[in-house]
Amino acid sequence: MASHTSRGLLSLGRISASALGLQRPLSRVTYATNVSTNYSAGKTGLPDRGAGKFARRPRRAPGEPRTEKMPVDQDWTAVYPAAAPFRPGSVPLPVRMGYPVKRGVPPEKKGNLELIKIPNFLHLTPAAIKKHCEALKPFCTEWPSALDTDARCDAHFPIKAESTDYVSAGPSVRNPAARTVHLKVKLSSLNLDDHAFKKMLKLVGERYCRDTDTLTITADRCPLRQQNHDHAMYLLTVLYHESWKTEPWEAEKSVADMEEYSWEDSPSQRNLLDTLVRVEAAGEGGGGGEEVREQLLGRREVQEYKDSVTRLKNEGESESTVMLYKEAVKKVLNL
Amino acid sequence: MSGRYALDSGCVVKVPRALGACSANKTCNIIRSRLPLASSTYFHTATVFSSQPSSITVTKEPDALFQRVSLLVKGHDKSVLDSYELFATMAAKELGIAISKVCELPKDTERFTLLKSVHIFKNHRVQYEMRTHYRFIELSHLTGSTAQVYLEYVQRNLPEGVAMEVTKTAMEKVPDHILKPMWEEDPIDNKLSQG
Numbered sequence: 001m002a003s004h005t006s007r008g009l010l011s012l013g014r015i016s017a018s019a020l021g022l023q024r025p026l027s028r029v030t031y032a033t034n035v036s037t038n039y040s041a042g043k044t045g046l047p048d049r050g051a052g053k054f055a056r057r058p059r060r061a062p063g064e065p066r067t068e069k070m071p072v073d074q075d076w077t078a079v080y081p082a083a084a085p086f087r088p089g090s091v092p093l094p095v096r097m098g099y100p101v102k103r104g105v106p107p108e109k110k111g112n113l114e115l116i117k118i119p120n121f122l123h124l125t126p127a128a129i130k131k132h133c134e135a136l137k138p139f140c141t142e143w144p145s146a147l148d149t150d151a152r153c154d155a156h157f158p159i160k161a162e163s164t165d166y167v168s169a170g171p172s173v174r175n176p177a178a179r180t181v182h183l184k185v186k187l188s189s190l191n192l193d194d195h196a197f198k199k200m201l202k203l204v205g206e207r208y209c210r211d212t213d214t215l216t217i218t219a220d221r222c223p224l225r226q227q228n229h230d231h232a233m234y235l236l237t238v239l240y241h242e243s244w245k246t247e248p249w250e251a252e253k254s255v256a257d258m259e260e261y262s263w264e265d266s267p268s269q270r271n272l273l274d275t276l277v278r279v280e281a282a283g284e285g286g287g288g289g290e291e292v293r294e295q296l297l298g299r300r301e302v303q304e305y306k307d308s309v310t311r312l313k314n315e316g317e318s319e320s321t322v323m324l325y326k327e328a329v330k331k332v333l334n335l
Numbered sequence: 336m337s338g339r340y341a342l343d344s345g346c347v348v349k350v351p352r353a354l355g356a357c358s359a360n361k362t363c364n365i366i367r368s369r370l371p372l373a374s375s376t377y378f379h380t381a382t383v384f385s386s387q388p389s390s391i392t393v394t395k396e397p398d399a400l401f402q403r404v405s406l407l408v409k410g411h412d413k414s415v416l417d418s419y420e421l422f423a424t425m426a427a428k429e430l431g432i433a434i435s436k437v438c439e440l441p442k443d444t445e446r447f448t449l450l451k452s453v454h455i456f457k458n459h460r461v462q463y464e465m466r467t468h469y470r471f472i473e474l475s476h477l478t479g480s481t482a483q484v485y486l487e488y489v490q491r492n493l494p495e496g497v498a499m500e501v502t503k504t505a506m507e508k509v510p511d512h513i514l515k516p517m518w519e520e521d522p523i524d525n526k527l528s529q530g
Contacts, residue, residue: 083492119494121418126425133429136488138391140430140481141398147476153402157506160402167490168498191514237512244516 065089077131080123086115091122158189161232163225180220183232186213190240198259199250200243261313263306272305272332273297301331399479403435403504406489408470410497413442416470419497423472423489430485433475440469 070079070092079090088109096106097114109115147153162182166175187208192200200215201208208215219232255266263269276296296302308328312321329335406423410416420437427434446464450457477485486501493499 083494118412119415119496121422121494124418124422124492129422129425130429132488133426136430136484139484141478143400143476143478143481147400150402153506157400157402157508159507159509161505161507163503163505165486165501165503166498167493167501169495189509191516196516233510237510240513241517244518 067092076125077123077128080125080128083119083123086118086120086122088112088115154186154189158186159236160184161229163229179223179225179228180218181225181228181232183217183219183229183236185215185217185236187215188213192240192243195246196240196243200239201259203239203243261310263310268309269306272302276302276332301328304328305332399482400506401477401479401482401503402475402506403502404474404477404482404486405502406470406472406474407440407500407502408472408497409467409499410494411466411468412496413468415494415497416468419494420470420472422492426488427472427474427485430481432477432481432485434472435475436471436473438471440471442469443467 066089086109088111091109093109095109095115097109097112097118098107100106147156160183162184163180164178166178168175187197187200204215207217217232217235219228219235222228222231273296280296305328308321308325312325315321408416408419408423410419424434424437444464444466446462448460448462451459451461474485482503490499
């Protein structure tokens with residue numbers, strides 16, 4: 001039944017066309033009706049669109065792709081002005097991508113999903129980048145020419161504040177690690193005297209690196225980066241002012257608290273002077289106590305011994321320091 | 336102190352240089368004559384050189400100074416990172432930014448082994464791996480405005496599936512309150528703390 005009505009409708013619809021004498025629509029009509037007669041009423045699966053009320057207009061053949069009409073010297077930034085998926089009809093390149101079948105070649109670009117999946121940089125050709133940068137240039141400022149080298153930068157701007165930004169795709173744009181701030185200062189650039197420097201080292205502990213003379217303060221206890229930066233500056237200020245203060249209990253500093261080894265009033269000095277005094281006494285048979293000690297201290301070999309022992313203790317054991325110590329001992333004891 | 340550049344909301348930049356403007360306008364006209372569609376399709380080129388004049392405001396706030404800005408780009412595909420590195424380095428060169436280092440860090444591979452079957456068959460497993468490739472670009476001596484411009488440009492054109500970490504080292508002067516210890520001026524505070 002449906003097929004009969006459809007044929008009738010089709011014929012009605014095409015009357016005007018046939019009146020004009022066009023042959024093609026008639027042939028199309030016959031094609032459509034042929035299709036509709038095949039679909040009998042028994043088949044209830046898919047609705048027979050060909051015989052339905054709204055006759056499906058047959059698809060027109062796709063024209064030739066745009067790549068054929070593209071001139072060689074065209075403006076590519078107009079073809080791909082922004083990030084867009086790969087369009088085989090817009091890219092005049094014979095690109096092939098994909099794993100080839102046996103004894104075959106990689107598939108062509110037409111209908112190639114691999115080319116669409118991979119991010120393309122067709123919108124970022126050198127010409128496009130130059131155009132973009134030309135437009136962005138007015139917003140950039142120049143670096144001051146007086147700060148070419150790192151040394152000059154450190155001299156004028158000794159405090160460095162380091163922070164990290166994170167860009168990634170995911171359920172959230174935020175990254176909790178972005179709020180940390182590292183403040184790095186060279187203690188030589190701060191106004192610290194000897195006592196203040198030593199007290200500062202004791203206050204900061206592990207945050208100071210001896211090799212680079214850098215104090216690193218890391219702040220991440222506040223939720224915002226600006227707050228962490230202010231907190232780090234506050235910590236630096238407090239450390240500085242506290243290290244200049246001299247508390248009464250600091251007078252109880254003992255030899256164990258000293259940062260560096262000093263030879264004066266050390267067991268090494270006492271031992272050496274005792275030994276030398278006894279040597280002198282054995283040689284000459286008598287002499288004053290204190291004056292002899294001072295005389296001995298003034299001697300060159302004793303000074304050399306003092307230097308070598310101080311170096312050994314402060315710098316640690318290495319070939320040069322141990323050799324120096326050996327030479328000094330030999331000279332002092334006249335070996 | 337150099338000023339900070341800010342774009343007025345809704346306005347569009349005007350290219351001040353005559354040479355750039357001439358050639359750009361030419362191409363702009365060509366584009367317009369060919370396809371009189373909405374200019375939004377060519378927002379990169381057409382809207383930049385629009386006829387509406389705009390102003391670049393210079394604020395009094397001093398510009399930040401970055402001694403080093405380092406970009407660490409991570410992705411699963413090495414060729415995508417290669418192209419991105421080309422783009423980033425070319426953009427830096429065009430904007431006049433000094434590039435101190437560009438290198439490729441060794442990739443990280445995360446592997447794990449799972450059971451192939453839903454139930455039993457412990458001896459049959461399947462192994463997966465995820466490879467993360469890295470690219471490290473270090474730029475030096477950038478002002479705050481330049482850094483903002485460059486980073487926004489480079490981050491807007493970050494391809495899909497690529498992540499980036501930007502570490503900025505800002506330089507600052509020693510603040511006034513750290514120049515001298517305060518105990519010299521206010522000995523009373525010292526006494527109070529001791530007591």
